[in-house]
Amino acid sequence: DAKTTQPTSMDCAEGRAANLPCNHSTISGNEYVYWYRQIHSQGPQYIIHGLKNNETNEMASLIITEDRKSSTLILPHATLRDTAVYYCIVGAAGNKLTFGGGTRVLVKP
Amino acid sequence: DGGITQSPKYLFRKEGQNVTLSCEQNLNHDAMYWYRQDPGQGLRLIYYSQIVNDFQKGDIAEGYSVSREKKESFPLTVTSAQKNPTAFYLCASSVIREKRNGYTFGSGTRLTVV
Numbered sequence A: 001d002a003k004t005t006q007p008t009s010m011d012c013a014e015g016r017a018a019n020l021p022c023n024h025s026t027i028s029g030n031e032y033v034y035w036y037r038q039i040h041s042q043g044p045q046y047i048i049h050g051l052k053n054n055e056t057n058e059m060a061s062l063i064i065t066e067d068r069k070s071s072t073l074i075l076p077h078a079t080l081r082d083t084a085v086y087y088c089i090v091g092a093a094g095n096k097l098t099f100g101g102g103t104r105v106l107v108k109p
Numbered sequence B: 001d002g003g004i005t006q007s008p009k010y011l012f013r014k015e016g017q018n019v020t021l022s023c024e025q026n027l028n029h030d031a032m033y034w035y036r037q038d039p040g041q042g043l044r045l046i047y048y049s050q051i052v053n054d055f056q057k058g059d060i061a062e063g064y065s066v067s068r069e070k071k072e073s074f075p076l077t078v079t080s081a082q083k084n085p086t087a088f089y090l091c092a093s094s095v096i097r098e099k100r101n102g103y104t105f106g107s108g109t110r111l112t113v114v
Helices: none
Strands: A009-013 A018-023 A031-038 A045-050 A061-064 A070-075 A084-092 A103-108 B004-007 B010-013 B019-025 B031-037 B043-051 B054-057 B064-066 B076-078 B087-094 B103-105 B109-113
Touching: A009 A018, A018 A031, A018 A084, A018 A103, A031 A061, A045 A061, A045 A070, A045 B103, A070 A084, B004 B087, B010 B019, B019 B031, B019 B087, B019 B109, B043 B064, B076 B087
Parallel strands: A009 A103, B010 B109
Antiparallel strands: A018 A070, A031 A045, A031 A084, A061 A070, A084 A103, B004 B019, B019 B076, B031 B043, B031 B087, B043 B054, B064 B076, B087 B103, B087 B109
């Protein structure tokens, strides 16, 4: 499985957009980009995933570069409840996923 | 509602005892996974199974064992051979053949060995 690189932590102001970057320069053609988040002491929660095209759902948007070597998760209007660790993972559909350290996001009032 | 259930939420055991963590899903998912998480760390894969009666080792399988006798169930046994078993254990499941969202996670079991 391809590996990902994320910043260790970032702060965001409540109500503003949070842009979380992820590098995955060794991604293979059949591998998806998945984003999960984990609030303290809970199981990770699926946010969004994509292959090549940008994706949007009720939680977030995912922007994938044309060469697919990096992506950005966008939380359009961060709330205090968005404080969590965000994991960017790449993997083929249905295959085991390898979780890195993630980005610890703190949303401040 | 469909989901994945881990039990118990908290578990205390004495050193040297084997302990089994339960994971059940009613999502009709093909694959199931066990991860371990230590404080402030990411998730590390222990075992996974893509089909009944078959499973593969993950990155840190030593000291653990699993079984997959039913599609819905994937119990994890933490044996006395596991040197540092105190951790947060997460179970997940996924569909294999469809290009859908990845994993559904349980709420975890926090194991403390004293």
